Amino acid sequence: MDRSILVRQSQLFPYTRFLGQKLFEGSSSFLYVLGNTACNTKQTFYYLLKGRLTWQPFLEQAAFIGLDAIGISLILTLFSGMVIALQIAQELTKQGAGEFVGALVAISILRELAPIMTGFAVIAMVGSAYSAELATMQIQKQVDALKVLHVDPIRYLVLPRFCAACCMLPLMTILTAMAGIVGGMVVSHVIGGLNYNNYLESVWRQVQTKDIVGTMLKAGVFGALITLFSTSIGLQTTGGSKDVGDATTRAVVWSFVAMAIADYVLSFLLFYGS
Amino acid sequence: MPVEPMIQVNNIKKSYAGRVVLDGINIQVKPLEVLAVIGPSGCGKSTLLRIMSGLEEADSGTVKLADDNFSLVFQYSALFDSLTVFENVAFSLLETPDFGKPKALPKKYSYRELVRIVEEKLRLVGLKGIQGFYPSELSGGMQKRVSFARAIMSDPKIIFYDEPTAGLDPIASAVIEDYIVALRDQISTTSIVVTHNLSTIRRIADRVCLLYGGKIQWEGSIDAFFETENPYAKQFANASLEGPMTLRNR
Known part of the structure; x- marks a missing residue:
């Protein structure tokens, strides 16, 4: 046998083993997060259906989500609307299709950008905070203390956050969508010289009830996914301060990915073919 | 025997x-x-x-x-840092249990009764007048004693x-x-x-x-x-x- 091949194999072996290990760790961690989140989701719905939601923590969490994330989601969606208008207003007006600018901006904001941008803002401001808070509680044995006091951490910590996010995101999305449409209107007027009334007429003509219901539904699902992944990842943290940081990063990444997949599925179910 | x-x-x-x-x-x-x-x-x-x-x-x-009525005092107190001392100590009376049957906990207390019970438990561990404080405002020894008070709330x-x-x-x-x-x-x-x-x-x-x-x-x-x-x-x-x-x- 060629000796040089053996040498090359032995040099490569540590790397292939390392890659294999990393792949195994990655896939087992992937399955662990998915399985754990699925169990927590089941438990959350169990307590929700049993009527175990307490109002005070729910309202506190709703206020936290609203106050923390509304500013950034308004800015994100406002500028998204302005950018869309900037890209299309002048060109469509030149082509004599200025009456469609409002409709195009409104549909893209309502169906896609408002829930996505609100979701981004909530992941950044709230999801990361949830995973860090719960991971710290887990490491400091506060979660164990809850169990010793006969309180299920899913009911006490996850359920109010889950319900608050499911309620607040749709409301926030409607507000941010309005900001995006208004932003598009101002830019269409300044850049494309479009009349405000024509723009708004175009919006009313094209926007249907199902667009508004669809965007609210999307936002509600995003809120559920963000809280379930963030809290589940936070609650499964072990170790020290570095692990709190890792948990926060993982929660953000998982929330983004889950939201992107849910966005496609929901867009297909709600708007495809319409 | x-x-x-x-x-x-x-x-x-x-x-x-x-x-x-x-x-x-x-x-x-x-x-x-x-x-x-x-x-x-x-x-x-x-x-x-x-x-x-x-x-x-x-x-x-x-x-x-x-x-079944037992309790655990944790190494670093494990007090809930978003709750006050009062809420920490009264936790098992304020929250309805999700599992297990802590026998010693009657269902409902008036606020006045809760204050009295919490004061009594804190007195047992040599603390008073700190009900409104958050755990982060207490020394390590005081946090530990508050965790004792929380642990003995159900008379374990x-x-x-x-x-x-x-x-x-x-x-x-x-x-x-x-x-x-x-x-x-x-x-x-x-x-x-x-x-x-x-x-x-x-x-x-x-x-x-x-x-x-x-x-x-x-x-x-x-x-x-x-x-x-x-x-x-x-x-x-x-x-x-x-x-x-x-x-x-x-």
Whole structure:
């Protein structure tokens, strides 16, 4: 046998083993997060259906989500609307299709950008905070203390956050969508010289009830996914301060990915073919 | 007539990733006894306590508690940092339990009653006028005592203490140790105290159980512990580097 091949194999072996290990760790961690989140989701719905939601923590969490994330989601969606208008207003007006600018901006904001941008803002401001808070509680044995006091951490910590996010995101999305449409209107007027009334007429003509219901539904699902992944990842943290940081990063990444997949599925179910 | 033990631990085994942490542990604790489970760091003391309190499952073996009404005091207090001292101590009365049946907790209290009960429990651990403070505004010793007050809210018959004097200065440690004995006398509790602090053992323990290498290496009364010729107990009692317990094996 060629000796040089053996040498090359032995040099490569540590790397292939390392890659294999990393792949195994990655896939087992992937399955662990998915399985754990699925169990927590089941438990959350169990307590929700049993009527175990307490109002005070729910309202506190709703206020936290609203106050923390509304500013950034308004800015994100406002500028998204302005950018869309900037890209299309002048060109469509030149082509004599200025009456469609409002409709195009409104549909893209309502169906896609408002829930996505609100979701981004909530992941950044709230999801990361949830995973860090719960991971710290887990490491400091506060979660164990809850169990010793006969309180299920899913009911006490996850359920109010889950319900608050499911309620607040749709409301926030409607507000941010309005900001995006208004932003598009101002830019269409300044850049494309479009009349405000024509723009708004175009919006009313094209926007249907199902667009508004669809965007609210999307936002509600995003809120559920963000809280379930963030809290589940936070609650499964072990170790020290570095692990709190890792948990926060993982929660953000998982929330983004889950939201992107849910966005496609929901867009297909709600708007495809319409 | 033999006294029925309050806590019976039978042949508990536990491994983590192939490493045996507990290998056939048997313990019996009599009513009102304070048992100190000692051993070097990483020998499985806290794991044993977590198994006894139901926070972790053993690979095999059983734990029998004569009374379901038990409580656990955590190493670093584990107070809920978003709640005030009042809310922490009254937690078990404010929250409806999701599982288990804590017998000693009647369903509803008026706010005035809650304040009275919390004040009484805090007084038992030598604290007053701190109900409105958050845990981060208290010293380590005070946090520990608040966690004692939270633990005794349901008048438990068994209390597990995980390193109750960890991170405290000798005087604060002595105060905590005295409260452990006082609580035993005042609310009639049986206690298991996990520690590696010799002064704690001297001050509070009726009996000592030395854990090392997953097994109980020595068990006996507190007086016998400081006189025994058992190499493990002798090494631990003298804080000696010479002996069967090495850093490598931990």
